[in-house]
Amino acid sequence: MSAITQSLRESKTARWSALAIVSFTMLTGYYINYVISPLKPMLEQYMGWDSGDFGFWNSAYGWFNVFFLMLIFGGIILDKIGVRFTGLGAAITMIIGTGLQYIAIEGVFPMEGMIFGVKKQIAIGALGFGIFGVGVEIAGITVSKIIVKWFKGKELALAMGLEMATARMGTALALALPLPMAKALGTGGIPNISAPVMLGLALLVAGLIAFIWYTFMDKKLEASEGISDEINEEDAFKVSDIFVIISNKGFWLLALLCVLFYSGIFPFLYYATDLMINKYAVGEDFAGAIPSLLPFGTILLTPLFGSIYDRKGKGATIMLIGSIMLLCVHALFTIPVLNHYIIAVALIILLGVTFSLVPSAMWPSVPKIIPEKQLGTAYALIFWVQNWGLMGMPLLIGLVLEKYCITSQEVVDGVSKISYDYTLPMAIFAATGLLAIGIALLLKAEDKKKGYGLELPNIQK
Numbered sequence: 001m002s003a004i005t006q007s008l009r010e011s012k013t014a015r016w017s018a019l020a021i022v023s024f025t026m027l028t029g030y031y032i033n034y035v036i037s038p039l040k041p042m043l044e045q046y047m048g049w050d051s052g053d054f055g056f057w058n059s060a061y062g063w064f065n066v067f068f069l070m071l072i073f074g075g076i077i078l079d080k081i082g083v084r085f086t087g088l089g090a091a092i093t094m095i096i097g098t099g100l101q102y103i104a105i106e107g108v109f110p111m112e113g114m115i116f117g118v119k120k121q122i123a124i125g126a127l128g129f130g131i132f133g134v135g136v137e138i139a140g141i142t143v144s145k146i147i148v149k150w151f152k153g154k155e156l157a158l159a160m161g162l163e164m165a166t167a168r169m170g171t172a173l174a175l176a177l178p179l180p181m182a183k184a185l186g187t188g189g190i191p192n193i194s195a196p197v198m199l200g201l202a203l204l205v206a207g208l209i210a211f212i213w214y215t216f217m218d219k220k221l222e223a224s225e226g227i228s229d230e231i232n233e234e235d236a237f238k239v240s241d242i243f244v245i246i247s248n249k250g251f252w253l254l255a256l257l258c259v260l261f262y263s264g265i266f267p268f269l270y271y272a273t274d275l276m277i278n279k280y281a282v283g284e285d286f287a288g289a290i291p292s293l294l295p296f297g298t299i300l301l302t303p304l305f306g307s308i309y310d311r312k313g314k315g316a317t318i319m320l321i322g323s324i325m326l327l328c329v330h331a332l333f334t335i336p337v338l339n340h341y342i343i344a345v346a347l348i349i350l351l352g353v354t355f356s357l358v359p360s361a362m363w364p365s366v367p368k369i370i371p372e373k374q375l376g377t378a379y380a381l382i383f384w385v386q387n388w389g390l391m392g393m394p395l396l397i398g399l400v401l402e403k404y405c406i407t408s409q410e411v412v413d414g415v416s417k418i419s420y421d422y423t424l425p426m427a428i429f430a431a432t433g434l435l436a437i438g439i440a441l442l443l444k445a446e447d448k449k450k451g452y453g454l455e456l457p458n459i460q461k
């Protein structure tokens, strides 16, 4: 008779350590995600970019995920081959993509001229950001699956909240650091715009090393549960499972809520520093510090709300409240007379609460709707839907700014300065909140009908 061994997930030290390691890898990715956001005014002044170029570069994030279905392939690979192979591949992809972005911004080779009608620098950098987008998204679904693997039936929402909180430290760093860093490392009054990207490359390499470390823990976990590297026939993911997932109404409501909610947050962050400068007249050096309060707020609140969901339930209600708050905050950003920077600070803090509420309930709700063997693909499909918004929204806002919102354009000492009115872009962001409320209400009703248990606690007594 074989001895009954305890799963490694029963060890608190092991599962929280595993969480810390993979969360660090995500932090490094989230830094690169926003590293050029605070640099928008500098890129316009010193590299001749316009808002269209900036929107094009940021929209590239979703190109390969959306059109080449890279995220969905990533999810299938994740369910078929496992977290170790997929996570390593994702970490390496992030490094390759960021390498290309660095080459473009640093101008490692001459960047004059056009490629398919797009400035060469923008085309190469956007290609890099697109490749990075594949890596970071697949890393995201891999880490979600890793967390379910270690925390199912335990502190699942708290663990997911802590992972997001850690990752958002990367976002906060990316919003607050690049502008002063580029200025401090510049020479002769010319900022060093590529330095913050180089820092990100170094961080990504550290993230890859951390993930390699995690693969050893993952092997130990499987050994402790008597699982070999082979996925057994019965449990194996089948491509036909995709049809099972997409015929589930609850899945679609969650995916739609995801794309609407996140379209009001992540693309907003790309423009938030510029909004602070143009609407609230905040100086360039501090403009990134205000939006960086948003991820800082989520660092405490996402785990807190996650823990409430774990113990008390009310996941669907939490998502509804978050959606209502998203609408209110963006609507207040829209009002032209509310242009004191204190109001901007207060709204960003409120947006931080919103940005903690919805994710803390959304991601731990997926395993309540979809079985574990299909989870990688389900997360991938949700992120795929989300990527349409992450791709389309920056492009839309960039074009709207360029076409309808320029209020003045001047050249001082050979440096061009463009000013924008952000009323219309903020109204577009507010619309995402309004639509999200409708979907959150439908999800709540569907949960009642189908009994997914979104209002029930995650911890099984």
Ligand SMILES: N[C@@H](Cc1c[nH]cn1)C(=O)NCC(=O)O
Pocket (backbone or CB within 6 Å): 030, 033, 136, 137, 140, 164, 167, 262, 266, 359, 383, 386, 390
């Ligand atoms: N799509 C992922 C990862 C991501 C981060 N920034 C842009 N995409 C995601 O949404 N993860 C959940 C989260 O709340 O960060």
